[in-house]
Amino acid sequence: MKTRMNLPNAITVFRIFLIPALVAILLIRFENREVYGVAVYLLAALTDWLDGFLARRWRQVTVTGKLLDPVADKMLTSAVLITLVQLGGVSAWMVVVLIAREFAVTGLRMIAASQRLVIPAHFLGKAKTFAEAPTLVVLILGETWLGPVGPIAGKAGLWIVLLLSLSSGADYLQKFWKRIDFEASAEESP
Numbered sequence: 001m002k003t004r005m006n007l008p009n010a011i012t013v014f015r016i017f018l019i020p021a022l023v024a025i026l027l028i029r030f031e032n033r034e035v036y037g038v039a040v041y042l043l044a045a046l047t048d049w050l051d052g053f054l055a056r057r058w059r060q061v062t063v064t065g066k067l068l069d070p071v072a073d074k075m076l077t078s079a080v081l082i083t084l085v086q087l088g089g090v091s092a093w094m095v096v097v098l099i100a101r102e103f104a105v106t107g108l109r110m111i112a113a114s115q116r117l118v119i120p121a122h123f124l125g126k127a128k129t130f131a132e133a134p135t136l137v138v139l140i141l142g143e144t145w146l147g148p149v150g151p152i153a154g155k156a157g158l159w160i161v162l163l164l165s166l167s168s169g170a171d172y173l174q175k176f177w178k179r180i181d182f183e184a185s186a187e188e189s190p
Contacts, residue, residue, distance in 0.1 A: 008055035009065050015047040015072045019079045026083045026140065037140050044076050045133050073129075074102045080136050089139050089154065094162055101169040108176045119175050124168035131161050 005013070022040045025033055051069060055061045078099050084090040112119050135157030143150045 006055075006058075006060045006062065006065075008051040008058070008060050009062060009068065011047050011051040011054070012065060012068050012072050015044050015051070016075060018044045018047075019076055022076075023079050023083050026080075027086065034141050034144055038137050041076075041080060041136060041140060048073055048076075070106070074106065077132060077136070078102070080140070084136075084139050089142055089151070090158065094158060098162060098165055101165050105169055105172050108172060112176060112179065115180070117179050119172065119179060122168055122171045122175075124164055124171055128161060128164035128168050131157065131164060135161050 018040055022037060022044065025040055026037045048069070051065070055065055078095075081090060081095040081098060085092045085095050109119070135154060138146065138150060138157055139154035141150055142154065146153065
């Protein structure tokens, strides 16, 4: 069976292709690289909104899109955070914790999906995502563009993202275990 890629999924794939360009822009030393980096990051963030909007509007929500979109988001965020570690703007341990949480929640989602369970996102997860974008912009711009307040604001934002990430991860884990235990006990009862 031959299938064609729809526009929302193509936009998601485009976001994935922006990641190496963004990393290169941030790592290669040239004038105004931070501004170009923020522009590419914001373009990628815009595509995250756009692909979902178009998929829902045009009724082109696909299994591929449902799986690929969150992976693309995690790839983008992880790439920026790891690059910022390389540049010395972020503590490695914070990035490890943030990325580990993403892997853990993604793994739990995969297990839940294999059991045909959907565990909806909590407002803490949405708050984490909402806080992440401006924090990454501030961290990319850093002291070069924001002066001494840049690194301070960026690190404060990263602490907020870290706390929201851990809280939402714990909430997701709790909901996961309740649903899995409930489903297992429902299957065992006569």
